[in-house]
Amino acid sequence: MYTRAAASDYDDWETVYKNPGWGSKYLIPLLKKVETYQPGGSAVHGTSGPIKVSYMEGETNVADQYLAVASQYDKERGFTDDVNDFFNCNRYGELSNLTTVERRRVVRVLFENNRAVGVEHVGDAEGRVKGEVVPLKSYASRLVVLSAGAFGSPAILERYSATFLLHLTGSTVILKRSGIGAADVLKRNNIPQFVDLPGVGEHYMDHNLIFAPYIASEDADTLDDLFSGKDEELEPYATRWEKDGGGLMRHNGIDAGIKMRPNAEDLREIGPEFQPRWSAYFANAPDKPVAWIGTLAAYAGGNPTVPRGKYFSFGYYTEYPFSVGRVHITSGLDAYGKLDFEPGYLDHIYDMGVLRWGYKKSREFARRMDCYRGELKIGHPVFPAGSKAKTDESAKPVPIDAPDIEYSAEDNKAIDEFHRGNVQTSWHSIGTCAMKPREEGGVVDANLNVYGTVNLKVADCSIAPANVSANTYNTALAIGEKAAVIIAKELGISGVSEA
Incomplete structure (x- = not known):
């Protein structure tokens, strides 16, 4: 189902939760950009985007x-x-500069001091059978962005992060392992605290x-x-x-x-x-x-x-x-x-x-x-x-x-x-890495940066500071498009428009 949140929902994100640039006047143009609204005749919907939206025939x-x-x-x-059904057309699946690795799960973020430089991940089969496996490390040249959702992103932050030195020979020496989150949650899992962010995993909404x-x-x-x-x-x-x-x-x-x-x-x-x-x-x-x-x-x-x-x-x-x-980890190492x-x-x-x-x-x-x-x-x-x-x-x-x-x-x-x-879930889980001031339980700022870190962002529905009156697919698109604008601006990448 494809439904858009109320304009005032996004305006609340900007004004109530102090996130400049996240109001409806900024996000609705991005949603129009991503849509091809096939019923036509609507000034508030897009006409040339990759997401095809239509009514079901019959x-x-x-x-x-x-x-x-x-x-x-x-x-x-x-x-x-309102729109009830959508057809999804993916024209971005085979980009030459995009590499996807399937059936793997991130264990933790890798840091040099407080700068994120990569992630450690394990394969799906090995992780589920608890076999002995050496995790793989993937390094980032400029930025690490977590998009693991309202359950996955806070769990990655809470699990043992690894701070290390990279030798000229290419080998690494781990100096310490620690987590990002509330002190009591980390203590229960025998994880030293790296960054004090009590909002991680809290404020789960559905x-x-x-x-x-x-x-x-x-x-x-x-x-x-x-x-x-x-x-x-x-x-x-x-x-x-x-x-x-x-x-x-x-x-x-x-x-x-x-x-x-x-x-x-x-x-x-x-x-x-x-x-x-x-x-x-x-x-x-x-x-x-x-x-x-x-x-x-x-x-x-x-x-x-x-x-x-x-x-x-x-x-x-x-x-x-x-x-x-709320949602928190029960293991500091097991993804x-x-x-x-x-x-x-x-x-x-x-x-x-x-x-x-x-x-x-x-x-x-x-x-x-x-x-x-x-x-x-x-x-x-x-x-x-x-x-x-x-x-x-x-x-x-x-x-x-x-x-x-x-x-x-x-x-x-x-x-x-x-x-x-x-009562049951609507599978509309959001809010566990909320984008709001740190002193109000926030986890990321308006540019999606995780407080207390450098080069680490979260870009998924977990950053929503308040609920939306819609199925969350459309909201996920809004967050993704806004994240692309923010990241492109920071990294000096041209061609990513705001409308």
Whole structure:
């Protein structure tokens, strides 16, 4: 999925977190530069970039019904288009000055004093079987840039770095090994501290995702056969795909989604506990949605007791969770060692109210869709006996103007319990090497330099100082393009434009 963050998200990066040059007026031109927006007719999208962005031809009728219901059910709420699917065209895969080494993992950064001069890395197979292997060293003539993501980049910084002297003969002598990060984390792993950066691995952010499944009519376009069918059931889909690239096999099943802001009635539903968060963060930023709600044309779950059939699911997540987590190493030398990961999902009451609203709102959308045939109970809250909100596996669609389901305080508790037991990642992990002032827990500065080091940068989604209201692919492009501009300027490389 290809969606762009709100302009105010990037403006916050620049103003709130003190990163000059990272506001929307700088990043949106870079995003236009990288795009070819194939629907056309948009002044805010690009026309000649390497990333081809288009709508999927032939959306599922599940998606069509969802969008139709949403526009009628929420008549007072304004709607605007967004991009749902993309085609990726890579024209940079075979550059003469680019060498890639696959299936290897960086153990640590190599330093001369505090200057990064290279990395040490091991092969994937050797690392996983814990065999005796001599790590390889790759040296940088000018700059080391980490792009290992929200899990990998902080782990590389924390693991033993090697400071050494390079002899004229070409041999090296390691003087000391030490890590970059918080003193207590490094001490737990028997690593002396090289640079005191308590923010490394902290402030992990994601979008807190839930999928609730519904039973679909027989005429619904769903991907259930593709997800769980036998070979003979997949054959017609594969034949169509091989013939012309068409059919359901080209779908990911998620071809409709809406970024939503609550109105006054919705805010009352979310609850008074959320009001301080709304007032401080959302009220004066009208481009910031509170939740994303979208359809998946299939059963989204792994429960083996669910019978074969046709299903669709509603996914919903918090766009800006207040809860944050952390990720740290458990080994100073093992690049394949397990990480100490605490996602922090739903640690704060603000996030509970938003997810509860997302469940109720998406359920109302589902009930009004023509393909709706009831809730699949195994993927919904367990409501108390006699509840007006009880699920029904044999229901039929209700009219657009039908009254909403009534929920009691006990029903709300059941929803919250369901969310605590089923919340999952959106695979939108960011923030663990945050770009903000060092004294505020920052790890890199506005030029992506790791504090306390020379010639070491981080350029990936781990540098995001705050969350974004989008799937993070587009944000990763923005960070990559901005990093290219910064690095080219520092190294005197011409031809890298800012727009």
